[in-house]
Amino acid sequence: MDQQKxxxxxxxxxxxxxxxxxxxxxxxxxxxxxPHKKIDSMRSVFVNSLQKNTYEEFNALDxxxxxxxxxxxxxxxxHNGAGKSTLLKILxxxxxxxxxxxxxxxxxxxxxxxxxxxxxELSGRDNVYLNATVLGLTKKQIDxxxxxxVEFSELEKFIDQQLxxxxxxxxxxLAFSVSIHANxxxxxMDEVLAVGDSAFQEKCLDIFKSYxxxxxxxxxxxxxxxxxxxxxxxxxxxxxxxxxEVGDVDDVCDExxxxxxxxxxxxxxxxxxxxxxxxxxxxxxxxxxxxxxxSGKLEIKSSNFQQKIYELQKKNxxxxxxxxxxxxxxxWKLINLYFFIKVSAKEIKNRIIxxxxxxxxxxxxxxxxxxxxxxxxxxxxxxxxxGKLNRKVEIIIHDNGSDxxxxxxxxxxxxxxxxxxFYESKINSPEEINNISRTADAYFKxxxxxxxIVTDPDIELINVNKDLLDLYEHxxxxxxxxTCVGPMLTIRDIPDDYILKNHVFDLxxxxxxxxxxxxxxxxxxxxxxxxxxxxxxxxxxxxxFIFKRLNEGIRVYCPYEAHHxxxxxxxxxxxxxxxSEYSRKASSNxxxxxxxxxxxxxxxxxxxxxxxxxxxxxxxxNIIIKSEMI
Amino acid sequence: MQKxxxxxxxxxxxxxxxxFKLRYQGSFLGYVWAILQPLLLFLVLNLVFSGVFGTxxxxxxxxxxxxxxxxxxxxxxxxxEGTNAGLNSLKSKAxxxxxxxxxxxxxxxxxxxxxxxxxxxxxxxxIAFFAWYHFIPSVSAIIVFLFFIFMLYVVILSFxxxxxxxxxxxxxxxxxxxxALRVMFYLTPILYPLQLLPExxxxxxxxxxxxxxxxxxxxxxxxxxxxxGWQYVMFAAVVSSFFVFSIWAYRKIIVNVAEKV
Numbered sequence: 001m002d003q004q005k006x007x008x009x010x011x012x013x014x015x016x017x018x019x020x021x022x023x024x025x026x027x028x029x030x031x032x033x034x035p036h037k038k039i040d041s042m043r044s045v046f047v048n049s050l051q052k053n054t055y056e057e058f059n060a061l062d063x064x065x066x067x068x069x070x071x072x073x074x075x076x077x078x079h080n081g082a083g084k085s086t087l088l089k090i091l092x093x094x095x096x097x098x099x100x101x102x103x104x105x106x107x108x109x110x111x112x113x114x115x116x117x118x119x120x121e122l123s124g125r126d127n128v129y130l131n132a133t134v135l136g137l138t139k140k141q142i143d144x145x146x147x148x149x150v151e152f153s154e155l156e157k158f159i160d161q162q163l164x165x166x167x168x169x170x171x172x173x174l175a176f177s178v179s180i181h182a183n184x185x186x187x188x189m190d191e192v193l194a195v196g197d198s199a200f201q202e203k204c205l206d207i208f209k210s211y212x213x214x215x216x217x218x219x220x221x222x223x224x225x226x227x228x229x230x231x232x233x234x235x236x237x238x239x240x241x242x243x244x245e246v247g248d249v250d251d252v253c254d255e256x257x258x259x260x261x262x263x264x265x266x267x268x269x270x271x272x273x274x275x276x277x278x279x280x281x282x283x284x285x286x287x288x289x290x291x292x293x294x295s296g297k298l299e300i301k302s303s304n305f306q307q308k309i310y311e312l313q314k315k316n317x318x319x320x321x322x323x324x325x326x327x328x329x330x331x332w333k334l335i336n337l338y339f340f341i342k343v344s345a346k347e348i349k350n351r352i353i354x355x356x357x358x359x360x361x362x363x364x365x366x367x368x369x370x371x372x373x374x375x376x377x378x379x380x381x382x383x384x385x386x387g388k389l390n391r392k393v394e395i396i397i398h399d400n401g402s403d404x405x406x407x408x409x410x411x412x413x414x415x416x417x418x419x420x421x422f423y424e425s426k427i428n429s430p431e432e433i434n435n436i437s438r439t440a441d442a443y444f445k446x447x448x449x450x451x452x453i454v455t456d457p458d459i460e461l462i463n464v465n466k467d468l469l470d471l472y473e474h475x476x477x478x479x480x481x482x483t484c485v486g487p488m489l490t491i492r493d494i495p496d497d498y499i500l501k502n503h504v505f506d507l508x509x510x511x512x513x514x515x516x517x518x519x520x521x522x523x524x525x526x527x528x529x530x531x532x533x534x535x536x537x538x539x540x541x542x543x544x545f546i547f548k549r550l551n552e553g554i555r556v557y558c559p560y561e562a563h564h565x566x567x568x569x570x571x572x573x574x575x576x577x578x579x580s581e582y583s584r585k586a587s588s589n590x591x592x593x594x595x596x597x598x599x600x601x602x603x604x605x606x607x608x609x610x611x612x613x614x615x616x617x618x619x620x621x622n623i624i625i626k627s628e629m630i
Numbered sequence: 631m632q633k634x635x636x637x638x639x640x641x642x643x644x645x646x647x648x649x650f651k652l653r654y655q656g657s658f659l660g661y662v663w664a665i666l667q668p669l670l671l672f673l674v675l676n677l678v679f680s681g682v683f684g685t686x687x688x689x690x691x692x693x694x695x696x697x698x699x700x701x702x703x704x705x706x707x708x709x710x711e712g713t714n715a716g717l718n719s720l721k722s723k724a725x726x727x728x729x730x731x732x733x734x735x736x737x738x739x740x741x742x743x744x745x746x747x748x749x750x751x752x753x754x755x756x757i758a759f760f761a762w763y764h765f766i767p768s769v770s771a772i773i774v775f776l777f778f779i780f781m782l783y784v785v786i787l788s789f790x791x792x793x794x795x796x797x798x799x800x801x802x803x804x805x806x807x808x809x810a811l812r813v814m815f816y817l818t819p820i821l822y823p824l825q826l827l828p829e830x831x832x833x834x835x836x837x838x839x840x841x842x843x844x845x846x847x848x849x850x851x852x853x854x855x856x857x858x859g860w861q862y863v864m865f866a867a868v869v870s871s872f873f874v875f876s877i878w879a880y881r882k883i884i885v886n887v888a889e890k891v
Contacts, residue, residue, distance in 0.1 A: 032889065040799065040800065040801050040890075041800050041801045041802040041803075042800045042802050042803060042806060043802055045800070089728075089888070092730065092731055093731030094727070094728055094729070094730065094731055094888045095886075095888055095889065096885055096886060108731075110729070110730050110731070112728075112729045112730065113725065113729040113730075116725050116726060116729050116730050117645075117723075117725060117726060119648065119652065121652055122648065122651075122652070126648070126651075129644065130644060130645075130648055133637075133640055133641050133644040134641065134644075134726065134730065134732060135730075136637065136641075137637075138637050138640055139640055
């Protein structure tokens with residue numbers, strides 16, 4: 001009977017030369033009513049008879065139209081809840097569509113679930129007959145195919161045992177074997193590829209290929225893009241019950257991936273944590289690279305590009321920072337694939353222990369960039385302090401237009417001794433401070449770039465532990481997210497008679513005394529580090545990274561506290577005349593301590609009481625983090 | 631729409647056969663075990679009530695009371711098991727409703743046919759008891775009896791077509807039906823002869839097809855008393871209108887039943 005019919009339909013096939021439609025879906029919608037109060041018993045009908053039963057409507061499918069040609073392999077993809085299974089159930093005839101219609105040309109074998117009707121009490125043989133009958137085979141057909149079915153399932157020995165004695169894999173194999181022998185023209189499949197061991201899976205995939213060759217129509221619902229790309233001729237993307245795209249497999253798969261990115265993105269924006277889109281950031285990254293290439297070709301003087309790059313980097317950095325704040329969100333893992341994470345102090349602590357060995361391998365020159373402006377004694381003191389570090393140190397001086405004759409003489413002397421000195425004009429605004437990048441670029445034209453530390457002359461390192469630079473370099477080398485590293489300044493040393501003491505106090509507490517530091521172990525010693533704004537004190541030059549003074553980084557303190565030289569100098573010159581003299585000769589005319597406006601504005605300021613954190617070390621060099629209101 | 635199953639007959643037969651097989655575990659002892667429950671009920675009721683209604687009772691009593699009780703009890707068991715099987719058919723075969731398309735009525739019919747098969751097996755017990763009592767019913771009584779079985783089956787099927795899908799909407803229908811069956815057990819002339827009731831209630835009681843079948847099955851076999859022509863017409867009209875109603879109701883209820891499972 002069936003064979004005759006098949007022959008007939010084959011004849012029909014030949015008549016229609018053009019693409020013959022196996023499945024046609026016309027404007028199908030499916031709406032589920034979800035009542036607010038579930039009524040599923042006579043009792044609840046009776047009890048709730050006086051109330052109006054309200055419900056919500058849920059559009060599982062919304063106006064879906066597509067068709068599938070005979071012999072086509074269609075993949076349906078979409079997120080959970082997109083309506084894939086509902087669509088499949090409607091195609092299988094289990095659900096009736098709320099509106100629209102379906103035309104199906106041929107017999108359907110739905111694989112929504114394997115082994116429908118299987119009963120554990122019956123033998124494997126009886127279950128084959130039962131399942132095959134449910135799938136629409138006649139007894140005669142089953143008799144003919146029975147041996148093939150059992151052979152394919154590799155269960156010859158167990159076929160007369162009760163099904164309850166089968167393992168779940170055996171059951172699945174038997175069920176799959178029956179299903180593929182059902183011999184229907186159209187197959188509907190809902191993620192059935194994950195069945196059995198790998199050898200059996202290969203067998204199944206061979207079967208799929210043979211189906212394709214035999215010109216059967218297959219509709220497959222799956223989450224696996226690889227399966228779709230490998231087997232399907234066309235794909236269909238559903239999202240929230242709507243048909244987003246149908247057509248070329250690669251296009252639809254790409255759209256799906258993009259779609260899922262956008263979903264995550266949208267959610268993140270909803271949370272209010274992310275203002276920049278991921279794509280935008282990617283574009284930013286590309287632009288950054290382009291700009292970098294261009295700037296490499298340009299003259300050192302044309303730093304406009306670098307300025308732009310700096311801005312882009314800043315944006316990028318802000319983005320990363322925001323990203324950090326959503327680290328704990330659901331979609332973090334997804335985003336994490338695309339960006340690295342700014343490590344927390346704790347992570348540094350964990351990782352640093354394993355990285356100590358690497359520390360001793362780095363043996364290259366260690367250039368120190370000193371920003372200079374007048375003040376000869378000061379400069380001497382700094383060069384001295386670096387000379388006492390147990391490193392090969394190369395000193396580069398970046399002079400911001402010193403006009404003091406003594407200083408210029410000293411610089412000439414240093415130059416004759418082989419120290420590199422770069423002369424720049426006097427600076428007038430905070431932005432111009434970044435002209436240090438010209439010096440850095442000029443220097444690195446002849447040298448191989450690695451990680452370097454640049455310091456301000458206000459810091460004296462002469463008293464610090466000689467391992468400090470090792471630690472700095474280590475932090476910079478191993479944690480690309482660390483933009484700069486600096487020592488902790490000792491706030492206690494600000495002289496009482498310093499005009500702007502209160503202002504400086506507030507400023508410094510805000511910058512680096514208000515956050516609680518974290519303790520890490522390094523080379524067997526305890527070090528306290530803290531994320532905080534770092535103004536111009538320390539910055540770094542990194543490979544493939546344009547030098548800028550950056551204002552976010554790690555501060556390291558105790559036992560590595562550094563002294564702020566300005567304050568010492570202030571301390572020595574107590575009378576007011578000398579203050580003004582000092583002001584004229586200060587390293588930078590944009591700093592807080594020498595601007596007339598600043599003095600007018602802030603000298604009479606009362607100091608607010610604030611909580612500060614500070615670190616002390618006891619006799620055994622153990623770190624103690626303390627806090628205090630001052 | 632789509633080409634669907636074409637061999638429903640085989641499907642129905644396969645489902646019914648499988649259920650029957652599972653019930654008796656394919657063995658004679660399985661059969662004995664399955665018949666034990668109605669048989670014990672019969673023995674107990676017989677012991678108690680044959681003294682009340684049987685020939686030993688004051689004022690004559692009913693001839694062959696035990697056999698009458700057995701026939702009535704078997705018919706009632708058929709009815710109660712058939713309706714229960716039909717009621718639970720879709721719920722117990724939920725996979726066939728939600729994971730594939732087969733006409734839902736084929737599942738319901740399979741369940742009722744399975745209980746018909748059980749009833750046919752139980753008739754063997756009736757025959758054995760008839761032989762024990764050396765009682766041979768007349769040919770016309772047997773024909774009427776077969777007709778009654780057919781009609782009773784139609785009633786069971788009609789009930790199942792409505793109740794099977796309805797159970798998916800109202801889960802407590804099962805409990806309600808158990809209570810209803812218990813009430814029916816006492817309202818139908820199983821334990822007692824219909825004549826025991828006041829004259830005016832007879833017509834009302836006989837409107838109930840179950841009561842009609844049980845009453846006249848007993849009367850025709852043991853008293854040679856058959857229903858009148860108009861009574862046949864009335865009976866057939868009630869059963870067939872219930873059947874037509876059930877098909878109409880089934881079509882209404884079945885549309886979105888898969889969502890309720």
